[in-house]
Amino acid sequence: MSHSKHYFTSQNFINCAFYSALASLLPFLNVHLSELGLSWSQCSWINCMSALLSMLGPLCLGPLAHKLSGYKQTLVLTMILAFLSVTALLFIPKVVSNEHRPKMYYDCNEGVLRIEQCPNWNGQCHTYPQRPATNFSSFEIVTCSYICNNDKITINSSWYPVNVCFHDSNDPVSLCLDVQKEKIIRTDLSLSQEASIQFDSRFDRWPVIEGHQDDETVDRMFDGLRTCTFKPSPPLLMLQKVYSSIQCRPYVASCNIYCSINLRHRTMGVSGSGTTRIRPPTPCQMIKGNPQQTFYLYLLFRCLVDLTLLTSNSLIEAIRVANTNNYDSIYAGFECFWTIILPFIVWPPICGLLSDYFIQKDAHNYAPPVIIFDGFIAITMFLIIMLPLNSTQTKESSKINPKKIVLQPTKFRYPRRHSNQYLLYRLAILMPMVLILGCFWGLSNAMTGPFYRHSLHSSNFLIGFATSGAFIVTALFAYMAKSVISGVGRMNLILLAFIFYSLRFAGISFLVDKYPHKNWLIFPFEMMSSFCLPLAWIGVTAYGQHLIKRSPNGLSYATGTTIFQTYSPQVIMQYTLGLIHFGGGRALGAAMANIWLNLWPDVYNHWLWLTDLEMKTIISYTPESIANDDNAARVLFRFASILSLIFGLMFTLLYHSCCLNFLITRNDHSSSTSIFGDSYRDENLHYLKLKCKSENEVYPLRNQRNRSNSKTSEPITRSMVTLRENLESSVDDDDDDLNPDSI
Numbered sequence: 001m002s003h004s005k006h007y008f009t010s011q012n013f014i015n016c017a018f019y020s021a022l023a024s025l026l027p028f029l030n031v032h033l034s035e036l037g038l039s040w041s042q043c044s045w046i047n048c049m050s051a052l053l054s055m056l057g058p059l060c061l062g063p064l065a066h067k068l069s070g071y072k073q074t075l076v077l078t079m080i081l082a083f084l085s086v087t088a089l090l091f092i093p094k095v096v097s098n099e100h101r102p103k104m105y106y107d108c109n110e111g112v113l114r115i116e117q118c119p120n121w122n123g124q125c126h127t128y129p130q131r132p133a134t135n136f137s138s139f140e141i142v143t144c145s146y147i148c149n150n151d152k153i154t155i156n157s158s159w160y161p162v163n164v165c166f167h168d169s170n171d172p173v174s175l176c177l178d179v180q181k182e183k184i185i186r187t188d189l190s191l192s193q194e195a196s197i198q199f200d201s202r203f204d205r206w207p208v209i210e211g212h213q214d215d216e217t218v219d220r221m222f223d224g225l226r227t228c229t230f231k232p233s234p235p236l237l238m239l240q241k242v243y244s245s246i247q248c249r250p251y252v253a254s255c256n257i258y259c260s261i262n263l264r265h266r267t268m269g270v271s272g273s274g275t276t277r278i279r280p281p282t283p284c285q286m287i288k289g290n291p292q293q294t295f296y297l298y299l300l301f302r303c304l305v306d307l308t309l310l311t312s313n314s315l316i317e318a319i320r321v322a323n324t325n326n327y328d329s330i331y332a333g334f335e336c337f338w339t340i341i342l343p344f345i346v347w348p349p350i351c352g353l354l355s356d357y358f359i360q361k362d363a364h365n366y367a368p369p370v371i372i373f374d375g376f377i378a379i380t381m382f383l384i385i386m387l388p389l390n391s392t393q394t395k396e397s398s399k400i401n402p403k404k405i406v407l408q409p410t411k412f413r414y415p416r417r418h419s420n421q422y423l424l425y426r427l428a429i430l431m432p433m434v435l436i437l438g439c440f441w442g443l444s445n446a447m448t449g450p451f452y453r454h455s456l457h458s459s460n461f462l463i464g465f466a467t468s469g470a471f472i473v474t475a476l477f478a479y480m481a482k483s484v485i486s487g488v489g490r491m492n493l494i495l496l497a498f499i500f501y502s503l504r505f506a507g508i509s510f511l512v513d514k515y516p517h518k519n520w521l522i523f524p525f526e527m528m529s530s531f532c533l534p535l536a537w538i539g540v541t542a543y544g545q546h547l548i549k550r551s552p553n554g555l556s557y558a559t560g561t562t563i564f565q566t567y568s569p570q571v572i573m574q575y576t577l578g579l580i581h582f583g584g585g586r587a588l589g590a591a592m593a594n595i596w597l598n599l600w601p602d603v604y605n606h607w608l609w610l611t612d613l614e615m616k617t618i619i620s621y622t623p624e625s626i627a628n629d630d631n632a633a634r635v636l637f638r639f640a641s642i643l644s645l646i647f648g649l650m651f652t653l654l655y656h657s658c659c660l661n662f663l664i665t666r667n668d669h670s671s672s673t674s675i676f677g678d679s680y681r682d683e684n685l686h687y688l689k690l691k692c693k694s695e696n697e698v699y700p701l702r703n704q705r706n707r708s709n710s711k712t713s714e715p716i717t718r719s720m721v722t723l724r725e726n727l728e729s730s731v732d733d734d735d736d737d738l739n740p741d742s743i
Contacts, residue, residue: 010387011319012339017383018316020343021376022309024369025086027348027467028355028460030449032366033302036294037095037287040450040629041597044590046299047446050306051587055579057311062575065315071389075315076381078308083377085304090370092297094363095289102129102284103222106141108164108248108257112209114218117226118284125228126208129281136237137203140262144179144248147217148255162257163250164197166236166243175238176249179259199238203265206230217256279625314578318571319389327545327570328490331538332481341478341534344471347372352464364460426547429655433494434540434577436647438585439592440501441533443640446590447633448508452522455630456511462519466526473530481538490546491655493539498648500531502641509637512612540581544573593636600632610635 033043057078065074102116115129144162165176177197211218211229218227234244248257265279324330331340354368452458477484485493507525548569604627611631 010383011323011389012335014380014383014387014389015316015320015339016343017376017380018312019340020347021373021380022313023343023347023467024351024372024376027464028351028366028369028449029305030446031453031460031463032089032364033298034450034453035094035363036092036298037097037289038291038295038298039597040447040633041594042295043450044446044593044597046295046302047442048587048590048594049299050303051442051583051590053303054306054310055583057307058314058575058579058583061311062314062318071315071319072384075312075384078312078315079377079381079384081304082308082312083374085301085308086370086373088301089298089305090367092301093289093294095287095291095294098286098288099283100286101280103225104261104263105221106246106259106261107218108144108246108259109251110256111232111245111247112211113206113230113232113261114211114222114227115230116222116284117228118282119287120285121228121282125230129228129230135202135266136200137266138264139199139201139203140264141179141197142260142262144257144259146252146255147221147258148252149217150254162248162259164259165247165249166199166238167245167247168241168243169245175241175243197238199236199243201232201234201236203230203263206233221258310578310582314575317574317578321545321570321574322568326482328485328542329482330541330545331478331534333479336481337475337479341471341475345468345475348464348467349461350464352460352462355460423547425658426543429651429658430540430543430547431576431580433651434580435585435588437494437497437501437532437536437540438581438583439589440505440585440640440644441581442586442589443593443636444501444505444529444532444589445586446593447636451508451630451633455633456513456519456522458519458522462522466522469523470526470528470530471534473527474534477530477535478538481542484535485539485542490539490543494536494543495648495652495655497532497536497539498644498651500528502644502648504528504532505637505641505644509634509641510612537581540577541574544577545570548573596636596639597629597632600635601627604631604635607635607639610638 030043030047033046034040038046061074061078065071102118104113104115106113115125117123117125121127121129141164144164146162162179163176164179165174167174179197207230209229209231211227232246234242236243236246248259263281265281320330321327330336351369351372355364355366358365358368449463452463488496504525507528508522511521511525608626611626611634613626
């Protein structure tokens with residue numbers, strides 16, 4: 001079989017369709033979640049729970065598929081569930097939250113301030129309306145009008161001009177001012193210098209009183225909504241003089257005088273001090289929809305999505321690992337490029353562009369990515385049913401004459417077996433590294449999507465194009481993965497991920513919406529993610545498989561086609577690495593984001609040194625402007641950047657101090673002999689011993705059965721070809737041991 005035909009096997013077509021489905025969905029999954037109206041902490045909690053529950057898929061369905069030899073059936077079942085659950089995400093109702101300024105009126109007849117009681121205040125009138133007030137608040141009386149009990153009575157304010165009078169109990173002289181008739185209610189933050197009536201008072205000290213029940217006038221002014229009633233409390237500062245109460249005149253029978261109020265709070269000082277910072281009161285949030293229903297529905301279907309996709313990916317990875325003995329190149333070459341990397345280069349920008357093009361009213365349309373995902377999943381299921389799962393390379397390679405392989409002189413040695421000391425040292429470092437890398441990936445996966453959309457207002461096309469750029473960088477290095485590993489080293493390739501995570505988190509945290517080209521600035525930091533996940537995963541897989549002993553019959557073990565009903569060590573290692581990184585690590589990172597977002601309003605004072613705020617003027621900032629999700633995400637990114645750098649340095653020192661090559665017992669390389677000379681007979685004898693041992697291990701009952709030559713020639717040939725591949729891989733590993741950087 002020609003080398004070019006190896007690129008177009010049945011397994012490769014299945015992989016290409018499956019990873020095309022993933023490429024069209026994954027970049028936009030958390031962005032879609034953040035647009036359903038849920039908080040960022042709820043989104044991170046959903047990511048945490050779905051990551052934990054998704055681990056049950058490979059743990060339960062993987063062994064079941066292996067035990068029953070039902071890889072095809074299991075893959076088709078999981079993909080059907082993925083098809084249905086991803087489609088169901090489009091029909092989850094959104095939660096629409098709108099903010100508006102609460103209505104505020106001063107009831108002159110009663111001498112009280114009435115404020116609309118917002119639904120998000122939970123009936124706590126003493127907390128939410130006064131929460132931003134930490135110093136003097138400014139009250140601007142805008143317009144006053146007569147509201148009569150009888151609708152037929154209409155009083156023109158021009159006939160009865162309204163005067164607002166300020167009284168002092170210790171001074172019989174009152175201050176009365178006319179109200180501007182044409183003044184409108186302002187919504188800006190600044191205070192008007194032309195306002196006719198503007199006074200200051202400590203609103204946080206005004207007591208809350210019980211309002212009159214079933215008051216038709218109040219119901220008419222506030223459209224039947226509940227209100228919070230406050231009694232003005234001195235001092236009332238007006239024109240640099242202190243007053244104790246406010247009244248309006250003239251009085252009209254059966255009518256009340258209501259004055260519209262503009263309320264602004266100051267963080268420090270009073271009017272004219274030059275050191276004030278004005279901010280509005282807590283706004284009303286009108287919520288349309290059921291937040292709990294949306295949360296639990298999305299949690300249910302997202303768990304199904306992650307469980308089925310992680311299970312399908314684990315089964316496909318198991319078959320991929322079982323098809324090779326050269327684990328350094330499992331994700332290398334043109335075969336990996338067009339089956340895995342090319343879909344992630346092509347489909348994310350296309351899906352993002354379609355999502356932006358078919359935009360709905362005030363929302364992006366995620367139907368195009370889901371439809372493309374469903375189409376590729378359907379194609380994948382069709383290919384799985386119609387094509388064999390195992391690669392055809394081994395069968396075609398059996399056409400090689402086995403006699404030529406046996407008679408050729410060789411310099412191959414026994415595959416090196418790792419000692420228990422070697423294995424324990426390296427696994428004790430590798431597994432925590434994979435878990436922490438998964439934690440950083442889970443944090444990035446849960447937070448960058450909402451951050452790009454809500455803080456930087458990036459479009460789906462830019463998000464998809466940034467993902468494509470990251471995999472373009474991946475393609476440049478992954479195509480020559482074996483050479484990269486030989487030059488950099490498996491472990492060093494993993495350690496590089498910590499450095500790039502640190503740079504990426506730090507860079508993203510400084511992107512702000514005011515930059516003119518803010519959206520395009522995400523590209524260099526998204527390109528760094530190629531070293532954080534794809535290239536780091538190449539190093540993780542190569543190093544993990546390097547630690548366990550080689551098995552020449554991994555494909556037979558994994559697919560359950562022999563009498564041995566056990567997993568190969570390579571498949572077990574691949575399952576373990578995937579579960580730790582994409583399951584436990586991702587859940588840990590999302591949980592970290594959830595805990596941070598929930599604690600941020602209470603602990604932000606201790607993390608101001610990581611914010612962009614100037615410490616000299618920090619007192620002038622409102623708590624609401626600091627204790628929000630945007631600042632919480634920025635500080636979390638910077639904190640994660642510091643942690644990533646610390647962990648990278650720690651693992652580097654730990655690895656190169658505790659696992660130095662001279663501490664591990666190695667095979668004596670001087671015992672290797674040349675292919676020429678008197679040692680030819682000994683080397684060929686070693687080769688024949690290993691061949692016989694491998695054949696007896698794979699086919700122990702071969703001599704006990706009567707088989708024809710036609711039935712036995714192919715397995716024997718396959719065993720010898722697999723044996724030679726195993727020996728070549730062993731020689732490569734032993735050669736790598738000479739170079740400490742490749743370990």
